[in-house]
Amino acid sequence: MPTNLYGFRLFASSLLIAFLGTLSTAHAKRAPKDSGSSTTVVIDAGHGGYDRGGIPGQSVSEKEMTLDVAQRLKKTLAASGYRVVMTRDSDVFIPLGTRVAIANSYSNAIFVSIHFNSAKRSGAGGIETYFYSRESLPLASAVHYFVAGGAPSSNRNVRRRGYYVLRKTAIPAVLVECGFLTNPSEAALAQTASYRQKLAEEIAAGVRGRSSVASALTTTRVATSESIPLQPYIDQTKVAKSKGRRSKRSHKKSTRRKKSSSKPAGSEAKADSKDREG
Numbered sequence: 001m002p003t004n005l006y007g008f009r010l011f012a013s014s015l016l017i018a019f020l021g022t023l024s025t026a027h028a029k030r031a032p033k034d035s036g037s038s039t040t041v042v043i044d045a046g047h048g049g050y051d052r053g054g055i056p057g058q059s060v061s062e063k064e065m066t067l068d069v070a071q072r073l074k075k076t077l078a079a080s081g082y083r084v085v086m087t088r089d090s091d092v093f094i095p096l097g098t099r100v101a102i103a104n105s106y107s108n109a110i111f112v113s114i115h116f117n118s119a120k121r122s123g124a125g126g127i128e129t130y131f132y133s134r135e136s137l138p139l140a141s142a143v144h145y146f147v148a149g150g151a152p153s154s155n156r157n158v159r160r161r162g163y164y165v166l167r168k169t170a171i172p173a174v175l176v177e178c179g180f181l182t183n184p185s186e187a188a189l190a191q192t193a194s195y196r197q198k199l200a201e202e203i204a205a206g207v208r209g210r211s212s213v214a215s216a217l218t219t220t221r222v223a224t225s226e227s228i229p230l231q232p233y234i235d236q237t238k239v240a241k242s243k244g245r246r247s248k249r250s251h252k253k254s255t256r257r258k259k260s261s262s263k264p265a266g267s268e269a270k271a272d273s274k275d276r277e278g
């Protein structure tokens with residue numbers, strides 16, 4: 001997943017995080033926790049097979065880190081009573097369209113895509129969580145609240161962007177970037193089993209806590225998906241699919257979104273986005 005260097009400091013999402021801070025103690029205790037009995041969680045370990053993830057020359061393999069966190073998350077959620085489906089459970093390449101099709105074949109499901117970030121600048125670091133549809137915001141907020149809160153990394157906020165797996169999924173869907181593997185300290189942490197376990201447990205806490213966040217959001221106007229701006233669209237289907245399969249409609253969409261960007265892409269973002277699937 002490419003790093004984003006547009007530098008948006010999202011006031012709205014900061015507010016939300018602050019708001020969730022008060023929620024976690026006051027509201028979460030009162031609200032019935034999601035038992036998980038009726039919910040399917042589709043866990044999507046980013047990349048796999050020949051798609052290693054990250055940037056060229058990156059020493060820590062993103063695909064291995066995402067799979068390990070995904071498998072730990074699977075165990076954690078299954079222990080909480082969730083039905084868990086993995087888009088991949090081994091080192092294989094799964095096209096983005098297949099990942100989406102798996103997600104969309106379950107009703108009453110949520111989709112959690114796990115990635116690690118990368119950048120040419122080794123100093124880049126932090127946790128960021130993406131969503132696209134309005135119905136995905138509570139899940140994104142809850143997952144981000146726990147992961148960013150549980151990690152020593154900086155908080156890069158909840159962000160809205162049209163990544164393929166977020167745009168095409170018909171169920172609440174989030175993509176969490178669990179830190180930068182090109183950042184020496186974050187890469188060192190990611191390579192420890194205890195930290196990957198911690199990440200899995202924090203993501204699980206977000207999944208379990210999403211209902212109380214959702215009910216709180218409907219009765220307040222602290223944050224809506226409209227208050228978090230859509231970030232410039234990056235078409236990640238280029239890697240997995242031939243250009244000929246892209247429809248005119250999606251091409252127009254991406255053109256329009258690119259035009260709506262008020263800032264030029266930073267050099268890192270440009271370098272990272274051209275050959276990445278997300």
Ligand SMILES: [Zn+2]
Pocket residue numbers: 001002046047053054062115116117278
């Ligand atoms: Zn990735």
